[in-house]
Amino acid sequence: MFLQSPPFMFRFLLFLSFSLLLSLPQSSFAAAKNWTPTGHKLVDGDTFWVLDERGAEVKVRLIGINTPESRRTGRTEVEYFGKEASAYVAQLLNGRRIRLEYDVAKYDRYKRTLAYVYLDNGTFLNAHLIQEGYATVATYPPNVKYSDTSPNSSE
């Protein structure tokens, strides 16, 4: 009966795709809406602190990209262009709200929140930093949702 009724099937598919359209953005952003970068606590171009909706500080690591190190730590040296990259990101995030989207793994082993970040004007920050030359592509499975959009995704 299901298959013998094309109008019903058509309406059902229409309804299904419409509800998917409506539900997708909401579900990807539901866990983290309009978070506020703390500004003063920028770690690196690809890692920074934000305040979640309850005012708790969360350390975010952008997925799929890598910016040069801007600070010397026990593990790393300051890299060429590192300070420029983090200054650029600090300026982008300053006074704005951002939206986070997650991939398969939500945290890394340093307990950072792994996220795709959108600025309040819709700019996809992860891709923007690559386009502007401040970051390189660096994908770590399983978080590869957008990696096929990049020519260097096999690296």
Ligand SMILES: *[C@@H]1O[C@H](CO)[C@@H](O)[C@H](O)[C@H]1NC(C)=O
């Ligand atoms: C959003 O803001 C960024 C950073 O200021 C800018 O580069 C980009 O062009 C803006 N995008 C739009 C659609 O206004």
